Amino acid sequence: MYAIKNVETGKFAKHTGETINNEGYQYVEYPWKLVDSIDAAQQYTTLEQANEITFWHLDHYRNWLIVDTETGEEYKKKTGKYLPV
Numbered sequence: 738m739y740a741i742k743n744v745e746t747g748k749f750a751k752h753t754g755e756t757i758n759n760e761g762y763q764y765v766e767y768p769w770k771l772v773d774s775i776d777a778a779q780q781y782t783t784l785e786q787a788n789e790i791t792f793w794h795l796d797h798y799r800n801w802l803i804v805d806t807e808t809g810e811e812y813k814k815k816t817g818k819y820l821p822v
Contacts (some may be wrong), residue, residue: 739805748771749778750772751772
């Protein structure tokens with residue numbers, strides 16, 4: 738499994754599960770929060786999936802690493818695989 742780590746804070750990305758705001762009609766602008774524990778972070782089954790989430794969904798102004806939850810090995814974010822045409 739893989740989790741996404743913020744380089745500056747050392748915390749991990751977790752999707753809040755929120756997509757629509759309290760009024761029920763607007764999408765939540767940024768449905769992510771940072772958590773202290775890798776166990777509490779959102780986890781992905783493949784490195785490729787974690788990279789796609791990092792590239793397309795997380796704040797591009799921050800630095801992110803993808804961390805193997807079993808080995809602790811860290812990988813830099815790469816360009817997203819599915820570029821729009």
